[in-house]
Amino acid sequence: MSQANLNNFIIKIIDRDIASGLHKSVRTRFPPEPNGYLHIGHAKSICLNFGIAEHYQGQCYLRFDDTNPVKEHTEFIESMKNDILWLGFHWSGEIHYSSDYFDQLYSYAIELIHKGLAYVDHLSVNQIRDYRGTLTKPGKNSPYRDRSIDTNIALFDKMRRGEFKEGSTCLRAKIDMTSPFIVMRDPVLYRIKYVDHHRTGNKWCIYPMYDFAHSICDAIEGITHSLCTLEFQDNRRLYDWVLNNISLNVYPHQYEFSRLNIEHTIISKRKLHLLVSKNVVTGWDDPRMPTIAGLRRRGYTAASILEFCRRIGITKQDNNVEISALEACIREDLNESAPRVMAVINPIKVIINNYPVGYKENIMMPNHPNKPEFGQRKVTFSREIYIDCTDFRENNCNQQYKRLILGQQVRLRYAYVIEAERVEKNEQGNITIIHCSYYKNSLNQTLDDSYKVKGVIHWVSAIDYIAAEFRFYDKLFSDHNLASTDDFNVSLNHRSLIIYHGVIETSFLPLLKSGKINYFQFEREGYFCTDSKDCSKLQPVFNRIVGLRNNWLAKS
Ligand code: ATP
Numbered sequence: 001m002s003q004a005n006l007n008n009f010i011i012k013i014i015d016r017d018i019a020s021g022l023h024k025s026v027r028t029r030f031p032p033e034p035n036g037y038l039h040i041g042h043a044k045s046i047c048l049n050f051g052i053a054e055h056y057q058g059q060c061y062l063r064f065d066d067t068n069p070v071k072e073h074t075e076f077i078e079s080m081k082n083d084i085l086w087l088g089f090h091w092s093g094e095i096h097y098s099s100d101y102f103d104q105l106y107s108y109a110i111e112l113i114h115k116g117l118a119y120v121d122h123l124s125v126n127q128i129r130d131y132r133g134t135l136t137k138p139g140k141n142s143p144y145r146d147r148s149i150d151t152n153i154a155l156f157d158k159m160r161r162g163e164f165k166e167g168s169t170c171l172r173a174k175i176d177m178t179s180p181f182i183v184m185r186d187p188v189l190y191r192i193k194y195v196d197h198h199r200t201g202n203k204w205c206i207y208p209m210y211d212f213a214h215s216i217c218d219a220i221e222g223i224t225h226s227l228c229t230l231e232f233q234d235n236r237r238l239y240d241w242v243l244n245n246i247s248l249n250v251y252p253h254q255y256e257f258s259r260l261n262i263e264h265t266i267i268s269k270r271k272l273h274l275l276v277s278k279n280v281v282t283g284w285d286d287p288r289m290p291t292i293a294g295l296r297r298r299g300y301t302a303a304s305i306l307e308f309c310r311r312i313g314i315t316k317q318d319n320n321v322e323i324s325a326l327e328a329c330i331r332e333d334l335n336e337s338a339p340r341v342m343a344v345i346n347p348i349k350v351i352i353n354n355y356p357v358g359y360k361e362n363i364m365m366p367n368h369p370n371k372p373e374f375g376q377r378k379v380t381f382s383r384e385i386y387i388d389c390t391d392f393r394e395n396n397c398n399q400q401y402k403r404l405i406l407g408q409q410v411r412l413r414y415a416y417v418i419e420a421e422r423v424e425k426n427e428q429g430n431i432t433i434i435h436c437s438y439y440k441n442s443l444n445q446t447l448d449d450s451y452k453v454k455g456v457i458h459w460v461s462a463i464d465y466i467a468a469e470f471r472f473y474d475k476l477f478s479d480h481n482l483a484s485t486d487d488f489n490v491s492l493n494h495r496s497l498i499i500y501h502g503v504i505e506t507s508f509l510p511l512l513k514s515g516k517i518n519y520f521q522f523e524r525e526g527y528f529c530t531d532s533k534d535c536s537k538l539q540p541v542f543n544r545i546v547g548l549r550n551n552w553l554a555k556s
């Protein structure tokens with residue numbers, strides 16, 4: 001379905017670098033911090049980095065940026081690997097970890113101290129912030145800034161040996177406290193954390209900061225083009241400063257592109273983590289989550305996510321993409337590939353009084369209206385059937401309503417024309433049964449329909465069906481722009497999950513048992529998939545991926 005979208009400014013830069021002979025081959029990297037699950041924004045970065053490597057027959061490394069052991073877990077590493085492979089990408093060679101380079105990073109820190117370009121500071125975190133100044137106010141020097149190189153070497157060694165308390169001491173670059181770029185005001189390079197690391201155990205109690213580690217890891221790995229999101233634009237100065245001041249003599253270049261934001265959702269591991277930890281959702285793979293795992297469980301195919309990334313492209317413009325752009329991609333994919341089945345989400349019983357008691361017949365139906373190769377199936381028709389309660393009205397004054405109305409006719413999909421004659425109600429006044437009659441000669445006259453009924457509705461036999469659960473999802477948030485919100489409680493949509501108990505035709509059972517097909521179009525209802533966690537042969541559970549049209553309430 002999708003091919004990488006190669007019409008972007010980064011491709012032009014790489015073409016130029018190859019044409020000028022600056023690089024003979026291209027090497028990119030995807031460097032997630034394993035502090036959560038990958039989300040759709042990461043998919044954009046994955047498509048870009050792996051797509052570039054494929055296009056230039058170069059390499060793309062997967063590097064876990066594991067420099068903060070407090071928030072990082074192996075569960076996240078495993079899920080990230082799984083998600084990348086599921087999207088269809090393969091990293092070059094072994095998996096890399098920033099922690100692979102802790103020894104080298106440490107020795108480059110010592111090199112900077114030796115050159116008088118880094119110092120050990122004892123200001124507290126708050127003091128460092130106060131001393132840093134603001135965009136309009138220059139920072140001021142720490143009182144510890146000008147101690148001798150030997151003193152700094154000795155103090156850094158003490159830091160490494162665990163002789164200072166966490167938060168009391170750090171290593172900082174000595175750059176310029178008055179720089180117009182706040183990142184250049186003596187950024188912290190190393191801090192103390194008495195936390196075991198998932199790979200290096202208790203070997204270290206000092207851990208390098210992102211900017212210091214990232215540039216050096218890129219250089220050690222021979223990354224040619226280091227691609228990241230726009231919020232790191234200013235950090236490029238620090239990235240270059242580090243590489244220009246150590247003796248590695250490799251100079252990858254950082255380029256920035258805009259982050260993906262999607263309306264009505266938050267795309268940030270940190271914020272998604274809050275949704276999980278506060279039980280707003282059932283987990284990282286909750287089908288409402290914009291994580292790859294959530295989208296997969298919801299029923300999005302890898303092809304649809306790649307196609308979405310292709311369509312949004314890569315630019316430097318800030319954007320807030322409509323969720324419907326993503327939905328269009330899965331709809332187009334499944335329109336081609338999903339077999340059609342009938343399911344009634346809100347069943348109400350219909351009794352066809354002039355249909356013979358105890359009789360039933362098999363009606364052949366195509367599994368895809370335009371694809372004969374999908375074959376046909378037999379569906380039981382009987383005297384009692386279910387239709388959706390929204391497909392019936394006692395009185396109707398809306399000309400647009402083309403379903404069953406008391407005293408009028410409607411066609412049952414691939415079956416007979418019926419007419420509603422009377423209803424039974426319970427004590428609360430709710431309709432419990434719709435009594436109808438059918439036209440014996442009307443069976444499946446789709447082409448030349450002499451009955452001229454206005455509408456077609458779907459149905460399921462009431463003697464041959466499977467009960468099923470249907471989970472309908474809606475956006476998690478009602479606000480459309482959440483990029484800068486932290487207090488998402490205000491805008492939580494409390495109806496983001498609605499569960500229905502309905503019925504589905506039994507012809508679907510062999511497909512469910514085979515486990516081969518998980519995606520369906522339930523006629524007139526939308527695209528659904530079996531829920532990978534909760535669906536069983538005894539109790540089918542379906543997630544509605546997306547409606548048939550943009551407005552899911554609009555049935556045909
Ligand atoms: P988060 O805030 O979700 O943790 P991050 O940028 O801190 O995002 P990383 O794990 O560091 O996440 O991201 C790995 C790569 O994915 C980075 O190169 C980053 O720029 C890119 N990336 C992260 N979020 C997005 C996004 N929304 N759109 C595009 N690329 C993204």
Ligand code: MG
Pocket residue numbers: 033
């Ligand atoms: Mg992050």
